[in-house]
Amino acid sequence: MYISEQLLNPDERRLRLSAQLGVHHVVLDNRGTELVSADGGVSQWDSRKLNDYRKWVESFDMKLDVFALDVGSILLDSLVDIEGARRQRRMLADNIQKAADAGITCLKYNVQMVGITRTGLRPGRGGARNSGFVHAEYSPEDDRKHSYWGVGYPSNQEEGGSASAMLCGQKMAREVPPVSEKAGWDAIEFLVEGLVPAADKAGVRLACHPHDPAYPVGGLNGIEHVMGSADGMRKFLSLSSSRNHGLNFCQGTVAEMFREPGRHMIPVIEEFAATGRIFMVHFRNIRGGYLDFEEVFPDEGDVDMFQAIKAYQRGGYAGPLCPDHVPVSDLDEGRERFMAFALGYTRGLLQAAGVWSTPSR
Structure with missing residues (x-):
């Protein structure tokens, strides 16, 4: 691990x-940029541009x-215009091949139909602010203001805004017709x-990010988050036996699925790691749990991050x-400084666990 x-x-x-x-290793999200986007729908990639971009990134070691x-x-x-969805799917399949032609070996994608609610x-430590979800306090206005849209962050929506959300196929929950559990799985299986x-x-390996956050039984605004539970993630992996079908295992998102994540997360991490189908990890922590949580610095949440490292190792x-x-702060x-802290903290945990390595580049 690294x-x-x-x-x-x-x-x-x-x-x-x-x-x-x-x-020395990066995961890059260029959605909404000229490199990979067009106006509306799925855009067609250019393998030469992608290859040049990859080489530019590699020039920084x-x-x-x-x-x-x-x-x-x-x-x-796919639920309302199957022919249009098939055309998009063919283009996505073509983009996967173009990524491979450009020397890119793993792609991540997100199955959010609505923003990350x-x-x-x-209030966080020292005046920082922690993004959170409290189902009992939900309102559409707070959803629009505080959710993660497109490639933006909560409270930083000017970086992405509604245009970015449109590029990423996300809408407000109340703008989306009801999506039942069956419809949710039908759409994911189609993809x-x-x-x-x-x-x-x-x-090329495909790393899918689960639904964030877990919604209550029956959904939220008629939308079911079918990959908002460990069982949902197990079912997702069972959709294909391919070793290229796997997860962007967001540790924070998975923790949000449990009322007591501090008790449940370590065995769950080990279980999914042992499948061999975690292709990348979002290594983050939360305080709270199912339907009532906040996102915090990695050292102050309810999940023991050192034991999490050991669980990934055992798996x-x-x-x-x-x-x-x-968290966010003025x-x-x-x-950048908060991410630098999280990077250093993670590296320290890896070294303490004796699993730190510098992979070949």
Whole structure:
């Protein structure tokens, strides 16, 4: 295992900073940029541009571990416009091959139909603010204001805004027709059936991020989050036996599925690591649990992060650990210092556990 950093369309300065922090592996999300996007729907990639971009990243002594595949609105479209969704699916399959042609071996994607739902910011240590979700306090207004939209962060929506959300196929829950449990699985199965064969042909791993957050039984605003439980993630993996069909295992998201994550997470981490189908980890912590939690610094949450490292190790996971969803603060508007803290903390845990390694680049 090793530290990696998830970056949104980084410039030269940002990659130089990561290198100075000791980061040699990155996960890049360029959704909404000219490199991978067009107006509306799924855009067609250019393998030469992707290859040139990968080489540019590598010029900073970096390895591009994972790249974001924007599935757009295909999940919702598959429920109301199957022919249009099939056209998008064919283009996504073609993009998987183009990624392989560009030397990219792993793609992550998200099955959110609506934004990553949050209801507010809670006071954190030293005046920082922690993004959270309290189902009992939910309102559409708070959802629109505090949720993660597109590639943005809560309270930083000017970075992405509604245009970015549209590019990522996300809508407000009340703007989406009801999505039953069956419809949710039908949409995900439709996507998997089209993408996994393309991934097998190209030799590319596909890392799926589970639904964030877990919704209550019966859903929220008529929307079911079918991958909002450990059982849902198990079912997702069972949709294909391909070793290229796997997870972006967001530790914080999975913790949100349990009322007592401190008690449940360690065996769950070991279980999923042992499948060999975790392709990347969002290494983050929460305080609270199912339907009532806040996202905190990695050292102050309810999950023992050192024991989490040991669980990944016992399960045989050897891939990247990426800090994610740190608190927000006026003193660190770009979250660079907070992410640097999380990176250093993660590296220290790896060294303490005796599993730190610097993989070949």
